[in-house]
Amino acid sequence: MKQTYGDTPLHMLQPKALFNFTSQALGFVTQSLGLREPSSYTTADDDDALCRYGLDIREKDEETGLDTYSLSEVSYHETYDDCWIVLYDKVFDVTRFLLEHPGGEDVILENAGRDATLAFQGVGHSTMALRALDDYLVGIVRPEERMYTNQNTYRQDAR
Ligand code: HEM
Structure with a gap:
C-alpha cells in the first residue's frame, strides 16, 4: 500500500x-x-x-458525551472561513451562521476563537437565539478550563 x-x-x-x-x-x-x-x-x-489517519483520540465529556476542547484549540478557529466561539463553556462552530446572524457577522468575528459569553449576554439575546445555538454545537471546554459549569475549584474559591 x-x-x-x-x-x-x-x-x-x-x-x-x-x-x-x-x-x-x-x-x-x-x-x-x-x-x-x-x-x-x-x-x-x-x-x-x-x-x-482515522485516529480520533479526542476525549469525550463524561456527563454530556460531547467532544472536549481546550481554549487553546478553540483559538485556532478564528477566521471568517473557520469561526468557533465559546458560550457558557460550550464550543460552537458558527462559520455557516455568520451571514445569517441578525446582529451581523462583525460582532461574532470580534469574538472568534474565544469565549463570547459576556458579549452574548450583554445583547440580551432572546430564547429563540438560545435555542438556535443547538444547531452549531460541536463540543465542550475541558473541565479544568470551564467558567460557568463546574468543578473548577480554583475559580470557585476565588469568588
Ligand atoms: C451562535 C451564537 C449566536 C446566536 C445563535 C445569535 C442569535 C441572534 C439572534 C436570533 C438575534 C435576533 C435577536 C434575538 O432573537 O435575540 C441576534 C441579534 C444580535 N446578536 Fe446575536 N447571536 C449569537 C452570537 C452573538 C455574539 C457573540 C454577539 C456579540 C456581541 C452577538 C450580538 C448580537 C447583536 C448586537 C444583535 C442585534 C440586537 C438588536 O439589534 O436588537 N450575537 N443574535
Whole structure:
C-alpha cells in the first residue's frame, strides 16, 4: 500500500512537511504508550492530522458525551472561513451562521476563537437565539478550563 500524508505520497514531502509528519507520528506513539497526557500538547493541526489517519483520540465529556476542547484549540478557529466561539463553556462552530446572524457577522468575528459569553449576554439575546445555538454545537471546554459549569475549584474559591 502506498504511504501518503494527506494527498501527498511520503517520498514527495518537503522537509518541513516531513518533519511535521514525523513529529505527529512520534507524538501519537508517545501518547499511546502513556508517556504523555492524551492531547494535552496537541494543537488543532495535530488533531486534524490524527483524524485524517482515522485516529480520533479526542476525549469525550463524561456527563454530556460531547467532544472536549481546550481554549487553546478553540483559538485556532478564528477566521471568517473557520469561526468557533465559546458560550457558557460550550464550543460552537458558527462559520455557516455568520451571514445569517441578525446582529451581523462583525460582532461574532470580534469574538472568534474565544469565549463570547459576556458579549452574548450583554445583547440580551432572546430564547429563540438560545435555542438556535443547538444547531452549531460541536463540543465542550475541558473541565479544568470551564467558567460557568463546574468543578473548577480554583475559580470557585476565588469568588
Ligand atoms: C451562535 C451564537 C449566536 C446566536 C445563535 C445569535 C442569535 C441572534 C439572534 C436570533 C438575534 C435576533 C435577536 C434575538 O432573537 O435575540 C441576534 C441579534 C444580535 N446578536 Fe446575536 N447571536 C449569537 C452570537 C452573538 C455574539 C457573540 C454577539 C456579540 C456581541 C452577538 C450580538 C448580537 C447583536 C448586537 C444583535 C442585534 C440586537 C438588536 O439589534 O436588537 N450575537 N443574535
